[in-house]
Amino acid sequence: MALVEMPTGTGGDVTVRDIIERHPRLIGLDGDVLLRCIDECFDCSATCTSCADACLGESDVPDLVRCVRLNLDCADVCDATGRVVTRQTEPDVGVVRAAVEACVVACRACAEECDRHAAHHDHCRVCAEVCRRCEKTCSELLASMG
Amino acid sequence: MALVEMPTGTGGDVTVRDIIERHPRLIGLDGDVLLRCIDECFDCSATCTSCADACLGESDVPDLVRCVRLNLDCADVCDATGRVVTRQTEPDVGVVRAAVEACVVACRACAEECDRHAAHHDHCRVCAEVCRRCEKTCSELLASMG
Amino acid sequence: MALVEMPTGTGGDVTVRDIIERHPRLIGLDGDVLLRCIDECFDCSATCTSCADACLGESDVPDLVRCVRLNLDCADVCDATGRVVTRQTEPDVGVVRAAVEACVVACRACAEECDRHAAHHDHCRVCAEVCRRCEKTCSELLASMG
Amino acid sequence: MALVEMPTGTGGDVTVRDIIERHPRLIGLDGDVLLRCIDECFDCSATCTSCADACLGESDVPDLVRCVRLNLDCADVCDATGRVVTRQTEPDVGVVRAAVEACVVACRACAEECDRHAAHHDHCRVCAEVCRRCEKTCSELLASMG
Numbered sequence: 011m012a013l014v015e016m017p018t019g020t021g022g023d024v025t026v027r028d029i030i031e032r033h034p035r036l037i038g039l040d041g042d043v044l045l046r047c048i049d050e051c052f053d054c055s056a057t058c059t060s061c062a063d064a065c066l067g068e069s070d071v072p073d074l075v076r077c078v079r080l081n082l083d084c085a086d087v088c089d090a091t092g093r094v095v096t097r098q099t100e101p102d103v104g105v106v107r108a109a110v111e112a113c114v115v116a117c118r119a120c121a122e123e124c125d126r127h128a129a130h131h132d133h134c135r136v137c138a139e140v141c142r143r144c145e146k147t148c149s150e151l152l153a154s155m156g
Numbered sequence: 157m158a159l160v161e162m163p164t165g166t167g168g169d170v171t172v173r174d175i176i177e178r179h180p181r182l183i184g185l186d187g188d189v190l191l192r193c194i195d196e197c198f199d200c201s202a203t204c205t206s207c208a209d210a211c212l213g214e215s216d217v218p219d220l221v222r223c224v225r226l227n228l229d230c231a232d233v234c235d236a237t238g239r240v241v242t243r244q245t246e247p248d249v250g251v252v253r254a255a256v257e258a259c260v261v262a263c264r265a266c267a268e269e270c271d272r273h274a275a276h277h278d279h280c281r282v283c284a285e286v287c288r289r290c291e292k293t294c295s296e297l298l299a300s301m302g
Numbered sequence: 303m304a305l306v307e308m309p310t311g312t313g314g315d316v317t318v319r320d321i322i323e324r325h326p327r328l329i330g331l332d333g334d335v336l337l338r339c340i341d342e343c344f345d346c347s348a349t350c351t352s353c354a355d356a357c358l359g360e361s362d363v364p365d366l367v368r369c370v371r372l373n374l375d376c377a378d379v380c381d382a383t384g385r386v387v388t389r390q391t392e393p394d395v396g397v398v399r400a401a402v403e404a405c406v407v408a409c410r411a412c413a414e415e416c417d418r419h420a421a422h423h424d425h426c427r428v429c430a431e432v433c434r435r436c437e438k439t440c441s442e443l444l445a446s447m448g
Numbered sequence: 449m450a451l452v453e454m455p456t457g458t459g460g461d462v463t464v465r466d467i468i469e470r471h472p473r474l475i476g477l478d479g480d481v482l483l484r485c486i487d488e489c490f491d492c493s494a495t496c497t498s499c500a501d502a503c504l505g506e507s508d509v510p511d512l513v514r515c516v517r518l519n520l521d522c523a524d525v526c527d528a529t530g531r532v533v534t535r536q537t538e539p540d541v542g543v544v545r546a547a548v549e550a551c552v553v554a555c556r557a558c559a560e561e562c563d564r565h566a567a568h569h570d571h572c573r574v575c576a577e578v579c580r581r582c583e584k585t586c587s588e589l590l591a592s593m594g
Binding site for chain 4: 025026028029030032033034035048052053055056057059060061063064066067068069085089092093096097098099100131132133136137140
């Protein structure tokens with residue numbers, strides 16, 4: 011654990027929470043799981059974008075081709091899913107569910123591939139952790155949707 | 157069917173086809189269905205972005221709130237799916253399938269909502285058609301994946 | 303020129319045009335340039351996504367690292383710009399201009415890099431052409447904005 | 449300012465930092481400004497997506513049409529810019545600069561519009577703050593690029 015000083019209301023996580031707490035209509039979902047899912051999807055999208063780029067900069071990039079590819083897929087699917095779960099107005103439960111299910115699959119595949127390179131590339135180790143965290147939170151959101 | 161004259165190598169559809177025909181590695185999928193699926197996903201993403209914006213410009217926008225929301229979701233899911241199916245290098249079949257399945261669901265929900273406004277707003281009628289075409293092509297790709 | 307058979311009303315280009323022609327509010331821009339700019343931005347985004355992926359599948363991927371990177375940047379900038387120029391409701395001219403200017407720069411950089419690999423990789427040759435076409439149309443839109 | 453306790457390696461902001469600190473190649477940019485710019489772009493993209501959706505859910509949505517539109521533009525431009533500035537491998541300085549400049553313009557326009565609704569809609573007040581923070585950090589990054 012680290013002690014960090016943060017201005018109130020700053021930081022990626024905090025802001026979307028601030029907006030959603032002020033939202034005129036709220037989905038009937040578990041608020042805590044929903045907010046964590048939004049955070050994790052956008053965090054995972056950014057992390058996979060960064061890991062793809064770090065892999066591309068490694069001298070053994072030919073061994074990392076599958077990793078780059080799954081990072082790119084995961085970044086795109088997490089970004090779309092993050093946007094869908096962020097929206098609270100007039101949701102279609104089937105669409106939310108299908109997007110979150112795709113996110114679970116993309117995160118799992120990316121985590122498995124990143125794990126294969128975790129011993130040699132620390133960015134892959136970090137990315138695998140973030141993907142598994144996102145996969146877990148998405149699964150919790152699906153479970154809470156019944 | 158109409159006979160149209162097209163300059164070689166011009167036009168949205170043709171270009172991705174040109175790249176994929178020159179791709180060093182090709183997924184073992186039905187090429188024709190794959191190429192149509194890529195076209196339809198990107199076309200549907202652009203169309204839903206445009207329909208959301210047209211709805212926003214209508215004087216009865218309060219009646220179109222659900223339509224805007226599903227257009228935005230469909231645009232994001234189709235864009236991510238279009239990117240995933242475009243990639244031919246080292247695909248994970250499970251990720252491709254999950255993305256395409258989410259696309260089917262998003263397109264169907266958006267088409268149903270657009271249909272409700274088709275009599276009053278011609279852009280919704282066009283958008284519903286495009287969504288159904290994308291839904292159909294995605295379903296064909298899923299079927300071809302076995 | 304090639305004779306191709308196309309079902310009426312299909313194809314990426316046609317649909318966004320159909321929506322925009324039915325749009326309740328239209329930007330005071332040259333309609334033909336605007337529609338071509340929308341087409342080119344989305345086409346270039348898809349093409350750059352595909353070229354990045356094709357480069358990643360080549361055996362000389364270490365020589366194509368800069369090409370993949372600029373393809374990814376160009377795909378993202380073209381996609382965002384395509385969405386901004388598609389929207390006709392309540393535009394901010396400064397935002398439209400800044401997005402299209404960024405697109406010109408991204409397309410030019412990507413075309414120059416793809417050109418370096420055009421002799422060895424036909425997908426880079428095609429992608430360079432598409433980027434230059436998008437750069438040109440974006441420049442025309444900027445000129446038409448005065 | 450508030451003192452918050454954060455587990456190491458968790459939370460949206462921290463993870464991209466973790467990856468970039470482990471990146472094999474680093475842009476010669478001010479690291480602190482760069483990392484804040486990445487954070488702010490992705491945070492602003494998510495916040496604008498959420499504010500557009502909250503506006504859409506308000507009973508006075510006809511008065512918020514311009515706000516929704518600029519939120520959607522800002523979300524798309526910030527997302528693309530966030531991806532471009534995240535990438536450290538083989539950057540083109542002109543592309544990075546043009547994307548960040550577009551982000552400054554999109555954030556400023558969105559902040560000004562959100563400010564007009566801040567007294568009635570607290571989500572617009574929060575979103576205006578986030579846009580101004582992103583605009584400021586992007587301007588700092590441009591200044592540090594010389």
